[in-house]
Amino acid sequence: MRADVDVLVIGAGQAGLAVSHELTAEGVEHVVLEGESVGSAWASRWDSFTLVTPNRFIRMPGGEYRGPDASGFLPRDAVVAHLRRYADSFGAPVEEDRPVTALRPGRDGGFEAETPLGGILARRVVVATGAYQHEYRPAWARELARRVPVLGSSEYRSPADVPGEGRGAVLVAGGGQSAVQLTDELYAAGRDVVLAAGSAPAIPRRIGGRDTVEWLEAIGFYEQVIEAQPSPTVRFASNPLVTGAQGGHDLNLRTLADEGVHLCGRVLGVDGDRVVVADDLAASVAKGDAGYRLAWQAAATASAEWDLPAPPPLPPESPPPAAVEPPHLDRIAAVLVACGYRPDYGWIEVDGLVDEQGFPLQEGGRSLRAPGLWFVGVPWMTCRKSPLLMGVGEDATAIARELAAA
Template sequence: MTTSPIPRHSVVIVGGGQAGLSLSHGLKAQGIEHVVFEKHRALHAWSTQRWDNFCLVTPNWQCALPGHPYAGDDPHGFMKKPQIIEYLAAFKASVDAPLREGVAVQQVRPAPGGFLVRSSAGECFAEQVVVASGGYHTPIVPRLAERLPASIRQIHSADYRNADQLPPGKVLVVGSGQSGAQIAEDLHLAGRQVVLAVGDAPRCARFYRGRDVVDWLADMQYYDMPVTQHPLREGVRDNTNHYVTGRDGGRDIDLRRFALEGMDLFGVLQGLDADGDTLRFAPRLAEVLDQADRTYNGINASIDKFIAERGIDAPEGSVYEPVWQPAAERATLSLTESGITAVVWCIGFAPDFGWLDAPVFNGRGHPVHNRGVTAVPGLYFLGLPWLHTWGSGRFSGVARDAAYLAERIAQRRSALGAGGPAREKPTELQLQAALA
C-alpha cells in the first residue's frame, strides 16, 4: 500500500494536443489549478503522424485556437506541415500549460470525491478529469495484412512520409478518405504508379462560384450547427471526412481525373484469396464514385440556393460531370501480375479508452456525452469529432468547446465549494484504501 501522501489536483487533463492545451488556456483564465499529462510530447501527432507534403485542407483563417488566431499574411491559403508545427509551437508557448510530458495515464477510475489517476509517474487524485486524448489512437490494419507476401512493404498512413520510403513498383493505397486520397495524390504526383482501393468517402469542391467552399459554408452557419441539430444527430460522428486538398493553393481531388492520368481504381478491398496473391474487391467502383459526385454536387447546390435567396452577386454555378467512367467492374487483382510492391493502409484509427474505468461508453466503445459532459459527475471529453459541432476536433472549433467545459468545471467547483465541502473531500486514508 502507498504510504506517502497522494498528490491532489483540482483537474487532470489527459492529453497535450490542441484540445488539452486549449482547455488549459481556459482553466488558467478561471484560476483553476490543473495538470496536463501527455504520454509523448505536446502536439506530437502533428510532427510524427503527417507526411512531408501534408498541408491543411481548411483555410488558414479557420486556425482559431484560444488566444492564438492565425496572424499570417495568407488567411485563405493552406499552411504546410512546417508552418503548422510553427503555429502550434507558438500556441504551446502562449498557453504555458502545467504540462507533464512523457507521462502515460494508465488508469482513471472514480473514487470518493473525484477520481484516482494512475500513471507512469505514479498515482494522484483529481477532483475532475478531462479526456482530451482524441479518438485516433490505434492504426487500423486488417487481418488480411498478415497474409500478404513478406516481400510487400506495408505501412499505415500514420507512418507514411514520402514516395521514396517505398520500394520501386506499384503502390496499393487502401482507402480514399482524406488521408488516402491525399497520399494517393502525393504518390501520383511523385510519378509512382498507384492502385487505389476506393472507399465510401464523399468529396467536395475546393472552390465554387468564386470562393472557397469553406467560406460559403461558414456564411451559411454550417460550422455553428450543433450535433443535436444535424439531420444524422450523433450518427454524423461516424461519417468519413470529405476528400479535398489544400495542396498548391488548394484544388479538388477528382479520382476520375487521376484515372485518366493512369491511376488504377478499384472498389472497396474485401479480402485475399487462399493463394495469398489474389486481392478481392467489391465490384462497386462506379457506385461509390457516383455517390461521391452526388455529395459534391449537393453541397454546391446548397450554396446555389443560399446565393439565390440572398441575391448575392457571384459567378455562375455549375454541375460536375464525370470525366471518366470505369469500363467494367473488376473484382480481383493479382499482386504478382500487377507488380504491386507496397501497400499503404489508409483506413483510419480506432479509439482506445481501455484505461478509463468509468461507465460512460456505448456498446461500440465510444464515449456517451452531451457536449463533452458525461453522466459521471466531473468527467468530461474534449477534442472528439463532432463533440459539439463540425469543428470540435479541429483548430476551428475546439476553443469554443474548451471554453464551455472550463465554465462547467468552474461551476461544479463553485457548487461543491472551494475544494469541495468536507463530505466531498476524500481523506488520505480513503485514498490509500482505494489504491490498495
C-alpha cells in the same frame, strides 16, 4: 479527498490546450499531461501534410491564426509550431513525455491517474486525447502482410518510405482524405499506383472565388448535430475529399483518374494470389459527385442570402472512370492501408464508459458514467465541428466555465 491538482487535462493538442487556456482565464488550478510533446499528433503526419481547411479557420480561444496567409493551408510543421506558440503564450502548465497509462475513480473521490513517473490525484479530469486514437487495419491487411510489405498511413512519411520501387504497383486501400492525398503524392513521384477506393463525398476547393469551407459554414454545415443525422455511424464517415497541398485544389476519384491513377473497388479480402475487391467503384464516384453538387448548392444558397453574384454553373458530369482489375500479389510492391482510425478509451477504468461504437457516453462533454470526468475534441460531441480547429475552442470554453462554476 486529498488531490495533487484540481483539474487534470490529458493531452496537449488543440483540444487540451484550448481547455488549458480557458481554465487559466478562469483561474482554475490545473496541469496538462502529454505523452509525447505539444502537437505530437500533428507532428506524426506525413512530410508534405497540410491542413485541408484554410488557415482563417484556426479559431482556438487566444490562439487564432493571425498570419499573412489566411486563405492558405499550414503545412505540418507550421501547425505544430502554431500550437507550441499558443501554449507558450499563456504559460500552459504542460508536462511533456508523461503519458497517462491508466485512469480510474479514486477511492475517496476524484480520480487517480497512473503515469511512468508516478500517480496523480485529481478532483476532476478532462480527457483531450484526440478525435480517434488508433489506426484501423482490416483483417485482410493482416493477411496481405504475410505476402507483401504493408504500411499504415500513420507510418508513411514520403514516397521513399514505400518499398519496391520499380518492382510493381503500390496498392492504396481507403476512401478518405489521407488515401487520395497519399495516392496523389505517390503517383506524382512516379510510382505505379492502384487505389482501391472507398466511399466519401467530394467538394470543390473553391466556388466563385471563395473557399468551399466558407460556403459550407455559411449554411450551417458545421453546426449540424448528430441527432439530425441518419445514423450515429456518421462519426466514422470520411471527411469530404479535397486537398490544401500546393495552394489547395480539387482532389477526388475523378481528378485522380484524369491524372492516370488506376482505380478499383474497395478491398474485400485475399483469394490465393488475388486481391478481391467489390464492384462498387461507380457507387463511390457517385457518392463523391453527390457531395460536389451539394457544396455547389450551398454556394448558390449562401450567395443568394448575401446578395452576391450566383456561382457559375456546375460543370457537367462525365461518365465515371472505369474500374481496373487489382494487380495479382506477385505484381504488388507494397500495400498502403488508409482505412481510418477508431477511438480507444480502454485505459479509462470506468464501467460502461463508451457506447457500442467506442465513443464516450457524454452530454456536452460531461461523462454520463463518471461524475467529474469530461471529454473534449470528441467527434460530434456537440456538433460536426467539435474536433476541428474551427470548433474545438467553443466546446473548451463551455467546459472550462462549468468547471470554474462547480
